[in-house]
Amino acid sequence: MALPLPHRRHRLDPVPEFHDLQNEGPLHEYDTEPGMDGRKQWLVTGYHEVRDILADPERFSSMRPVDDEADRALLPGILQAYDPPDHTRLRRTVAPAYSARRMERLRPRIEEIVEECLDDLEDVGSPVDFVRYAAWPIPALIACEFLDVPRDDRAELSRMIRESRESRLPRQRTSSGMGVVNYTQKLAARKRLDPGEGMIGVIVREHGAEVSDEELAGLAEGNLIMAAEQMAAQLAVAVLLLVTHPDQMALLREHPELVDGATEELLRHASIVEAPAPRVALEDVSVAGRDIRAGDVLTCSMMAVNRPQGEHFDITRENPKHMAFGYGIHHCLGAPLARLQLRVALPAVLRRFPSLRLAVPEEDLRFKPGRPAPFAVEELPVEW
Numbered sequence: 001m002a003l004p005l006p007h008r009r010h011r012l013d014p015v016p017e018f019h020d021l022q023n024e025g026p027l028h029e030y031d032t033e034p035g036m037d038g039r040k041q042w043l044v045t046g047y048h049e050v051r052d053i054l055a056d057p058e059r060f061s062s063m064r065p066v067d068d069e070a071d072r073a074l075l076p077g078i079l080q081a082y083d084p085p086d087h088t089r090l091r092r093t094v095a096p097a098y099s100a101r102r103m104e105r106l107r108p109r110i111e112e113i114v115e116e117c118l119d120d121l122e123d124v125g126s127p128v129d130f131v132r133y134a135a136w137p138i139p140a141l142i143a144c145e146f147l148d149v150p151r152d153d154r155a156e157l158s159r160m161i162r163e164s165r166e167s168r169l170p171r172q173r174t175s176s177g178m179g180v181v182n183y184t185q186k187l188a189a190r191k192r193l194d195p196g197e198g199m200i201g202v203i204v205r206e207h208g209a210e211v212s213d214e215e216l217a218g219l220a221e222g223n224l225i226m227a228a229e230q231m232a233a234q235l236a237v238a239v240l241l242l243v244t245h246p247d248q249m250a251l252l253r254e255h256p257e258l259v260d261g262a263t264e265e266l267l268r269h270a271s272i273v274e275a276p277a278p279r280v281a282l283e284d285v286s287v288a289g290r291d292i293r294a295g296d297v298l299t300c301s302m303m304a305v306n307r308p309q310g311e312h313f314d315i316t317r318e319n320p321k322h323m324a325f326g327y328g329i330h331h332c333l334g335a336p337l338a339r340l341q342l343r344v345a346l347p348a349v350l351r352r353f354p355s356l357r358l359a360v361p362e363e364d365l366r367f368k369p370g371r372p373a374p375f376a377v378e379e380l381p382v383e384w
Contacts, residue, residue: 004032006043006301007274007371012237019309021045027288032299033278041278041297042287045304049288053279053300055328057084060279060298062330077211077218080277080330087329093207094219094333097146097199103336106146107344113141114345118352126383127359131236135380136162138345139231143224146337148198149187157183161228165373181221188217199223227334230272231341233376238266238342239349240365240377241313243358248315253350262315263342268306268322269313272374275299276326302326359383 008015021028026046033041044050053060061083079090096102121133140158149157160183163176188200192208195201200220203211211219242249252262281296292298306322325332332338349356358365359381366378 003369003371004034004299005030006032006299006303007369007375009274009303009367009370009375011365011367012241012270014303014307018303022304022309025288027290030299032275033297036297039280039295039297040293041299042290042292044287044298044300046288047305050300050302050305050323051327053287053298054276054323054326054330057087057329059282059285061282062277062279064277064280076214077216077220078222079333084329089210090215090219091329091333093203093211094199096206097202098333098336100336102202103340106337107340109145110142110340110344111348113145114138114341114348117141118348122352127381128383130239130380130382131232131377132379134349135236135239136228136232138235139341140228142231142337142341143227146199146227147187147220147223148191148196148201153183157224158228161225162232165225165229180225181217184220184224185213185217188213188220192216223334227337230374231338233272233374234267234270234338235342235345236377236380237270237272237375238346239356239382240380241266241270242346242350243356243382244362245313246357248313249350249356252315252346253354256347256351258315259343259347261317261320262346263339264322265313265315265317265320266342266346267324267339268320269311271302271306271322271324272370272376273324273326274303274370274375275301276330353382353384355384356382357384 005018005021008018021043022045026044026049028043028045029040030043031041032043044053062080063083077090079087082090117134117138120137121128121130124133137158140161141154144154144157157180160176160179163172164180167173167176191200191204192213195204200216203216203219242252252258279298279300281292281294281298283294285292302323306324325335325338365380368376368378
């Protein structure tokens, strides 16, 4: 089946047909999401229209239509599957775990994890697949640290997380996925009794009575899998952007103080999530002068709002506005942790490997489409 237009890319860039559609206007009737049972679908490419829709949960729901409401029970604790008031309740319980103070307390351990993984990368020797030996283990181990997973469990849990998302063997994907689910259920049960200092412990201590055991396990599972998978994709794409723009890589290596702005530009230029969960209109509304009926489905394009036609990659760009983490009530709670990982990992990679470069021709790289998983490069062979 052909990939829907909002998810099509030419390597890291939107396909030309996508820009042609953008030039026609901010809203387009277009089949963007299969399995919507004949609902009229719209693709939203205008910056202001996207922002307004994502910021308006009273008129646009993020809950995907299901034939049986009991199916929603399969997603306990996954914030994207909730509307207010349950979304408000759950988000309030999780938000303290991502406070600026907790991020700074976590920074030294993130720095250690990055250096340990880069040691492993260097030990394997050049050339090496950056995805396998750095982009996946760094965020997986950081996610375990964030949730306060016991040290002895982290290597095996990290392996299961990656296999559940990337194994080419369906049986192994299923087995590893169930392994992660079972582990997070047991972890949540232990944290009820002994909270510790991780995310689950914060929730239990401050809001334990507001969250069910199923939601607590779901929050743990979602943070483990999504944090690892999305950051693995983002870190690999960020390194790819730098090695294919050697002037920008040299500038960041010589001026590591540019890393905050460089991080925002990397997130803007190569957003790994092309569109958040589709929104379903809860009432008849008007968007960009078009009539949207209750039940219509709207897909908001992050590529459209983050990549205006003709803009190039520039780590010195001032205020590179983007919605790589979404907008409104579903703005990604994990954004502070994601930014911190990039701000620590990228300067470390450039410092450790000053002659870093691709080990294969760029045209030989293969990419995974950003649907339903995040957009990613399958392998990133590098040498130094």
